[in-house]
Amino acid sequence: MSESVQAATTDSIDQTSIDRRWLGRAAALALRGHGGAEPNPLVGCIILNVSGDPVGDGYHAHCGGPHAEVRAITAAGEQCRGGTLYVSLEPCSHHGRTPPCCDAIVKAGLSRVVFGCVDQDADAGGGQKILASHGLRVDHVPSSACDEVLSPFVWRKQTGLPWITVKWAQSIDGCIATRSGHSQWISGPSSRALVHRERGRVDAILTGIGTVRHDDPQLTARKVRKRRTACRVVIDPRAELPVDSALVRTIDEAPLLLVHGPKANRDALQLLHAKGVITHQGEMKGPRLCLQNVLAALSKKHDIATMLVEAGPGLIGPLLEESLVNEIAVFIAPLLVGDPQATPPLSGRAPADIAAATRLELRSRHTRGSDILLRYGVNPKSTG
Ligand SMILES: NC(=O)c1ccc[n+]([C@@H]2O[C@H](COP(=O)([O-])OP(=O)(O)OC[C@H]3O[C@@H](n4cnc5c(N)ncnc54)[C@H](OP(=O)(O)O)[C@@H]3O)[C@@H](O)[C@H]2O)c1
Structure with a gap:
């Protein structure tokens, strides 16, 4: 392996482990919604500013209430611009009881979105494509912590x-x-x-x-x-x-x-x-x-x-x-x-x-x- 390829591989491994750590924090935040969010999924979100510092977070607290991403964007305000949003579940793309999170993410000026679980829902899913079409970098980084917090929702959907x-x-x-x-x-x-x-x-x-x-x-x-x-x-x-x-x-x-x-x-x-x-x-x-x-x-x-x-x-x-x-x-x-x-x-x-x-x-x-x-x-x- 050439030195430059090796350096690039090491960088991406480091980035993945950093991403997993933030996703783990987002998953832990998601758990705070237990008892309020269900039967919706538990979701947590953290925003880092352009320098990589956490500037806002949120979780889905009430079924029918604002989604985790919207709460985190509201908390971070202008510091979203150019920043990264970590969320345990792929941002939703549909108008349910609240407007699509993808719209709020694009409007906030974030440049990267990292999510832990793909949203399999036929209506709400597909957020990653929409975000990418607006020029954001979107990464799905599988995370066992995110899988765990989502599992009650997935279990009921499947069984x-x-x-x-x-x-x-x-x-x-x-x-x-x-x-x-x-x-x-x-x-x-x-x-x-x-x-x-x-x-x-x-x-x-x-x-x-x-x-x-x-x-x-x-x-x-x-x-x-x-x-x-x-x-x-x-x-x-x-x-x-x-x-x-x-x-x-x-x-x-x-x-x-x-x-x-x-x-x-x-x-x-x-x-x-x-x-x-x-x-x-x-x-x-x-x-x-x-x-x-x-x-x-x-x-x-x-x-x-x-x-x-x-x-x-x-x-x-x-x-x-x-x-x-x-x-x-x-x-x-x-x-x-x-x-x-x-x-x-x-x-x-x-x-x-x-x-x-x-x-x-x-x-x-x-x-x-x-x-x-x-x-x-x-x-x-x-x-x-
Ligand atoms: N330490 C603790 O955390 C804790 C917590 C709760 C209870 N307990 C203790 O557990 C003991 C009670 O245990 P238990 O086994 O008697 O009671 P249980 O588990 O509360 O109830 C058993 C009952 O459920 C019925 N049942 C289960 N599956 C069924 C099915 N498929 N169809 C129809 N009926 C079904 C059984 O019917 P059949 O009789 O026909 O099988 C039985 O009548 C008590 O001493 C209590 O103090 C301790």
């Missing part, structure tokens, strides 16, 4: 299913409850506050009748600033939800939806209905509810893009078996239960050897008071 995060709190020796089913409280106040925060950002919280029976939870977001009110959904094939349960008693605080099978007690359903519970007869697959079809139907009918699962092994196991889980968040508390009959987080799997166990991808780890929070990505194809 019609909500993006599902399963959360549980466990002892160090892997128990989520004692053998009698007692579980309150395993994690500490700081972990529980984080769960309430997430409850105030998702569209739905899913549980099973087993958890209702043991814990009588409210599943509402308390003592946090809510960005949306999640619908509480109970998988209850025989409609056994007690009318005096905390879920029913708090019906004025958040909607409650019960998913039952065809053999559910009709009188019980009527009573629950009279209390304001929305009832949904789920599609069956043999003797059990077909969770995939149930979730797809709820996602479509109630516009549920994101769902938090707070359940026991009887529901978490089947959700994983049916490859419906996208992420797992585990709070590990400094507790030892020491009972092989205590409740594990999931059931139904019995791999003969470790190679057959489901391997997850560790996404992050944090300390919450005296607990540790581990977040894992689940590759749906690797489960079941």
Whole structure:
């Protein structure tokens, strides 16, 4: 390789790693929109001036509100001229609820746009061509950080299913409850506050009748600033939800939806209905509810893009078996239960050897008071 070719190659590698770093920052900004932007994608944007200094940033905060690019351009003002715009998703080219971002980018006088994910949407996509036709330099630099923040949106587009995060709190020796089913409280106040925060950002919280029976939870977001009110959904094939349960008693605080099978007690359903519970007869697959079809139907009918699962092994196991889980968040508390009959987080799997166990991808780890929070990505194809 000649010296000049080698220098050019090294320069472009350096530029790509610089671009990836800014795109990573844009992806982190995008996450701030969680709970406000959905069902739109989470998008973040950073603008550098002509000298390469950051002069403005923005994220998509509300569905129907200004896009990340427009917020960043507004923040940077005149300093956009000749600068570079980094955005996690290709700028949109269409008139939706807001005008096309491409127009705003051209008008702001930016000279380069770098984006992390191609917009596959038939209406909104194609922004890169439009920008290039106005003389801007446009680079698509694939970025795993940008892919990750966009994945809930892409998943729902491709499958019609909500993006599902399963959360549980466990002892160090892997128990989520004692053998009698007692579980309150395993994690500490700081972990529980984080769960309430997430409850105030998702569209739905899913549980099973087993958890209702043991814990009588409210599943509402308390003592946090809510960005949306999640619908509480109970998988209850025989409609056994007690009318005096905390879920029913708090019906004025958040909607409650019960998913039952065809053999559910009709009188019980009527009573629950009279209390304001929305009832949904789920599609069956043999003797059990077909969770995939149930979730797809709820996602479509109630516009549920994101769902938090707070359940026991009887529901978490089947959700994983049916490859419906996208992420797992585990709070590990400094507790030892020491009972092989205590409740594990999931059931139904019995791999003969470790190679057959489901391997997850560790996404992050944090300390919450005296607990540790581990977040894992689940590759749906690797489960079941
Ligand atoms: N530590 C934590 O973070 C945490 C969180 C929540 C719960 N928990 C603990 O978990 C325990 C409860 O666990 P659990 O397994 O009994 O309750 P669960 O997971 O909340 O609910 C299980 C119920 O869901 C039903 N179900 C699941 N898939 C179904 C399908 N495809 N069709 C029809 N029905 C379906 C099951 O029906 P079948 O009976 O027919 O299988 C069962 O009735 C409690 O001790 C609670 O304290 C701990």
